[in-house]
Amino acid sequence: MQSSLATSDNRLKIAVQKSGRLADKSFALLERCGLTFSRSKDKLFCYGRNVPVDVLLVRDDDIPQLLVDGVCDLGIVGENVSEEQRLVRSARGDTADYTTLKKLSFGTCRLSLAIPEFQEYTGPASLEGKRIATSYPGLTNQYLKENGVSARVVHLSGSVEIAPSMGTADVITDLVSTGTTLRANHLKEAEVIMRSTAVLLQSASPLDEGLEPVLKRLLARIDGVLEAQESKYVMLHAPADRVAEIRRILPGAESPTVLKLEGNDDRVAVHAVCRETVFWEHLEELKEAGASAVLVLPVEKMLA
Numbered sequence: 001m002q003s004s005l006a007t008s009d010n011r012l013k014i015a016v017q018k019s020g021r022l023a024d025k026s027f028a029l030l031e032r033c034g035l036t037f038s039r040s041k042d043k044l045f046c047y048g049r050n051v052p053v054d055v056l057l058v059r060d061d062d063i064p065q066l067l068v069d070g071v072c073d074l075g076i077v078g079e080n081v082s083e084e085q086r087l088v089r090s091a092r093g094d095t096a097d098y099t100t101l102k103k104l105s106f107g108t109c110r111l112s113l114a115i116p117e118f119q120e121y122t123g124p125a126s127l128e129g130k131r132i133a134t135s136y137p138g139l140t141n142q143y144l145k146e147n148g149v150s151a152r153v154v155h156l157s158g159s160v161e162i163a164p165s166m167g168t169a170d171v172i173t174d175l176v177s178t179g180t181t182l183r184a185n186h187l188k189e190a191e192v193i194m195r196s197t198a199v200l201l202q203s204a205s206p207l208d209e210g211l212e213p214v215l216k217r218l219l220a221r222i223d224g225v226l227e228a229q230e231s232k233y234v235m236l237h238a239p240a241d242r243v244a245e246i247r248r249i250l251p252g253a254e255s256p257t258v259l260k261l262e263g264n265d266d267r268v269a270v271h272a273v274c275r276e277t278v279f280w281e282h283l284e285e286l287k288e289a290g291a292s293a294v295l296v297l298p299v300e301k302m303l304a
C-alpha cells in the first residue's frame with residue numbers, strides 16, 4: 001500500500017463515527033491495518049501519512065449520505081443505520097447507492113421491541129392499534145408490515161426508552177446490547193427485530209484513478225486483522241499416536257506442525273493456528289486425549 005500506488009493525488013476517503021460506540025473501534029481497526037494519520041486542528045479530518053487513505057470523522061447517521069453523494073468511498077456504520085437509511089430512502093423514492101463489503105467484529109447489538117415490564121406479550125398481533133416510539137421508523141414499519149400489524153409509529157430522535165412512562169407511546173423499538181437501559185426504565189425485551197454489527201460500506205460511485213489497488217490491499221489487511229482477532233496459536237505436547245485425534249479437536253486448525261521432543265519418543269510437540277474461537281471445553285477435550293503443557297497464544301497479524 002505504498003503511496004506510489006496512486007497515480008495522482010487521489011486518495012481513498014473513509015467515513016467513520018466521530019464519537020460514540022463505534023468511534024474508537026473503527027479507528028483502531030484502521031490503525032491495526034498499519035495506517036497512521038495526522039489529525040487536522042478541528043480533529044475531524046485524518047490525513048493518511050503512510051498510505052493514500054484519509055479518514056473523515058462524522059456522525060454515524062451522515063455516513064450513508066456521504067457514500068451516496070460520493071464524498072467518501074467507504075464508511076463504517078452499524079447495519080441498523082445502513083438498513084434503516086436504505087428503507088427510508090427507498091420509501092422516499094431515492095436510491096441507496098452503497099453496498100456492504102464486510103461485516104466487522106464490533107458494534108454488536110439488536111433492535112428490539114420493548115414493552116412495560118408488567119405487561120403481557122402475546123406476539124406481534126398484540127401491537128395492533130398501539131403507538132410505537134422509535135428512532136428506526138423504517139425497520140419498525142417493515143417489521144409491522146411483515147407481521148400484518150397496523151400500529152402508529154412515533155419517530156423520536158433520542159431518549160426513546162422514556163416514551164412509555166411519559167405517555168407518548170405504548171411500546172418502543174430500540175437498540176439493545178445488555179438490556180440494562182431497558183430495565184432501568186421498567187421495560188422488558190419482547191421481540192428481536194434485527195441483529196446488527198458494524199459493517200464496512202462502499203459507495204457505488206467509481207473510485208478515483210489508481211485507488212483500486214489501494215482498496216484491494218486495505219481489504220486484505222482488514223481480513224487479516226479480523227482473522228487474527230479470532231485466531232489463536234496453540235502449542236501442546238501429545239502422545240505421538242494420538243495426533244490425528246488432537247487435530248480434530250483443535251477448532252479451525254489446518255495441518256499442525258509436529259515436532260520431536262528431545263529424549264522422549266512417545267510424545268511430540270504439536271503447534272497449530274486455530275482460526276476459530278478456542279473455548280475451555282476444547283482444552284478439556286485435548287487433555288482427555290492425552291495433551292499436556294497446552295499453551296494458547298494470541299495472533300498479532302495474519303496474511304493469507
Ligand code: ATP
Nearest residue numbers: 017020021022059060061078107108109175176177
Ligand atoms: P452519533 O452522534 O454519531 O449520531 P449515536 O448516538 O447515533 O451517535 P451511538 O449510540 O454511538 O450512536 O451508537 C452507534 C452505533 O453503535 C449504533 O448505531 C449501533 O450500530 C451500535 N451499538 C452497539 N450497541 C449499542 C447499544 N447498546 N445501543 C446503541 N447502539 C449500539
Ligand code: ZN
Nearest residue numbers: 059060061062
Ligand atoms: Zn447516530
